[in-house]
Amino acid sequence: MGALNQTRVTEFIFLGLTDNWVLEILFFVPFTVTYMLTLLGNILIVVTIVFTPRLHSPMYFFLSNLSFIDICHSSVTVPKMLEGLLLERKTISFDNCIAQLFFLHLFACAEIFLLTIMAYDRYVAICIPLHYSNVMNMKICVQLVFALWLGGTIHSLVQTFLTIRLPYCGPNIINSYFCDVPPVIKLACTDTYLTGILIVSNSGTISLVCFLALVTSYTVILFSLRKQSAEGRRKALSTCSSHFMVVALFFGPCIFLYTRPDSSFSIDKVVSVFYTVVTPLLNPLIYTLRNEEVKTAMKHLRQRRICS
Secondary structure, eight states, X not given: OHHHHTOOOOEEEEOOSOSOHHHHHHHHHHHHHHHHHXXXXXXXHHHHHHTOGGGOSHHHHHHHHHHHHHXXXXXXXXXXXXXXXXXXXXXXXXXXXXXXXXXXXXXXXXXXXXXXXXXXXXXXXXXXXXXHHHHTOHHHHHHHHHHHHHHHHHHHHHHHXXXXXXXXOSOOEESSSSOOHHHHHTTOSSOOHHHHHHHHHHHHHHHHHHHHHHHHHHHHHHHHGGGSOXXXXXXXXXXXXXHHHHHHHHHHHHXXXXXXXXXXXXXXXXXXXXXXIIHHHHHHHHHHHSOHHHHHHHHHHHHHHHHO
C-alpha cells in the first residue's frame, strides 16, 4: 500500500514508432488499412462459421474463437497507435495505460492457450480419430475455452498487480506506442530487478511451455502421418501447416519480447508492430487461403445473400 500511495504520475507520454513526423503520416494509411482488413477478415470468419452448420465442429469452433481474440487483441493497441501517428504529443492517462496493459496480456495469453488447445485438437483428430468425438465433444470444447479465458485473466491480473504496486513519481516517457509491462516498469522510482524477474518468469514460462507443447504435438502428428493414406496425409498436412504458420508468427515475437531480462533492442518496435498489427491480419488470410472448406462456405454465404 505504501508504494501505491507514493504514485505521482498521472499520465504517460509515448515516443511512438519514430520521431520523424513525415514517416508517421506515411505509416497512418497502411496501418489503418491493415486494421480495417483485420476486423473485416476476422468478423467474416466468425460469421461464416456461425452460419454454416457443417462447420460446427471443434476445429472451427476454436477457429472462430481465435478470430474473436484477434479482433480484441488488435483493438487494444492499434486505435491508440493510429491516433498517435496524427498527434505531435502522444499521451495516455495512468489508468488507461494500466487498462491497456491488462487487456493486452489478457488477449495475448488467451491466444497462446487457444493455439495450444487447437494443436491438441489436431493431435486427437489425426492420431486417435476413433476417440475424437468422445475426447473433443462440444461440452469439453466449451470448458476448454472457459479455462483459457480464466487462465488469461489470472496471468493478466498477476502482470497488472506487479506493475501497479510500483511507485511512479517522476519519469513518464514510454519508448513505445502502447503500454506494456517492460517499458512501464522501467519508469518506476525504485529498483525493479526482482519485479522484472517475476514478470519474465510469468510471461516467459507460459510462452515457452506452450510453444514446446505445440512443437511436441506436431512432431507426434508428423510421425503418425506415415501410417495414413496419401489423401489423409495431404489433408492433415494442409490443416497442420496452416496452424503451425500461425503459431510461428505469434510465438516468435512473444518469445523474443517476453523471455529475456530487462533490456531493449532497436528492433523491439518492429517486432511489436508485427505482433500487434500484422499477425491478427495474417491469421484469417492463412486459414481462408489454405482451407477449402472455409472458402467454399464463404462462397455459399455470398450466393445466399445475393439470392435473398
